[in-house]
Amino acid sequence: MTEKTLIILNKLGLHARAAAKLSHLANMYNSDIYLIYNEDKINAKSLLGILTLAASVGNEITVQAIGNDEKAAVAALGDLFTQKFDEEN
Amino acid sequence: MIKSLIITHGNLGGEMVQVAEKILEKKLDIENISFDWKGDGTEMVSQIERFIRKNQEHDIIIFTDMFGGSPANVSTPFIGSKIEVVSGINLPGLLKFVSYQSQKIKLKDLVKIIERGAIEGITIISEYLGEKK
Numbered sequence: 001m002t003e004k005t006l007i008i009l010n011k012l013g014l015h016a017r018a019a020a021k022l023s024h025l026a027n028m029y030n031s032d033i034y035l036i037y038n039e040d041k042i043n044a045k046s047l048l049g050i051l052t053l054a055a056s057v058g059n060e061i062t063v064q065a066i067g068n069d070e071k072a073a074v075a076a077l078g079d080l081f082t083q084k085f086d087e088e089n
Numbered sequence: 090m091i092k093s094l095i096i097t098h099g100n101l102g103g104e105m106v107q108v109a110e111k112i113l114e115k116k117l118d119i120e121n122i123s124f125d126w127k128g129d130g131t132e133m134v135s136q137i138e139r140f141i142r143k144n145q146e147h148d149i150i151i152f153t154d155m156f157g158g159s160p161a162n163v164s165t166p167f168i169g170s171k172i173e174v175v176s177g178i179n180l181p182g183l184l185k186f187v188s189y190q191s192q193k194i195k196l197k198d199l200v201k202i203i204e205r206g207a208i209e210g211i212t213i214i215s216e217y218l219g220e221k222k
Contacts, residue, residue, distance in 0.1 A: 016112045017111075017112050017114075020112050020113050020114070021114075023188075024113075038221065039221075040221070046188070047184055047188065048181050048184060048185060048206055048209070048210065051181075054217075054218070054221075
């Protein structure tokens with residue numbers, strides 16, 4: 001299992017388009033990938049699941065991946081957070 | 090691949106598809122029929138028949154805006170082993186459909202998943218956040 005805690009940096013938080021990008025990227029990996037926020041743990045491959053987190057800028061989200069490409073998956077998702085979902089560059 | 094048609098009063102369905110395309114940043118394989126208010130539905134029936142003929146190799150889901158409305162009423166006679174009609178479709182339900190559209194899944198199972206996604210997409214936000222706190 002690989003885990004990393006990330007901070008949401010884009011102003012709009014995990015809104016629809018960001019959630020779509022995140023789930024799309026997560027679906028490229030074989031590993032099971034989860035997002036953990038407060039007491040919620042959701043499947044990162046589900047767009048609607050991500051939206052239920054209602055996570056905003058500044059919130060901390062833990063990405064957890066379990067599988068043969070878990071390290072690459074967590075790294076890629078981490079990059080997406082760091083790049084603010086390509087929204088403010 | 091499950092084919093889909095969205096039929097609504099006015100351009101509600103077309104707009105919903107456009108919004109979903111904007112969110113997902115890709116062109117969606119969903120056809121749209123706008124019910125123009127004036128007609129008696131005859132043209133709509135022909136359009137549905139054309140869509141079904143064109144996609145007869147596929148399972149089909151017809152989305153409509155509201156149970157009991159003309160788009161749903163006109164679609165209902167087409168329900169069969171390869172065709173389901175889902176009324177009251179909303180954006181969460183449509184996004185749910187898109188995420189499963191190209192997967193190998195039974196039509197009956199997919200419409201249940203879409204129904205659940207659409208219903209769960211309706212949220213009294215104060216209650217939801219209250220529960221979370």
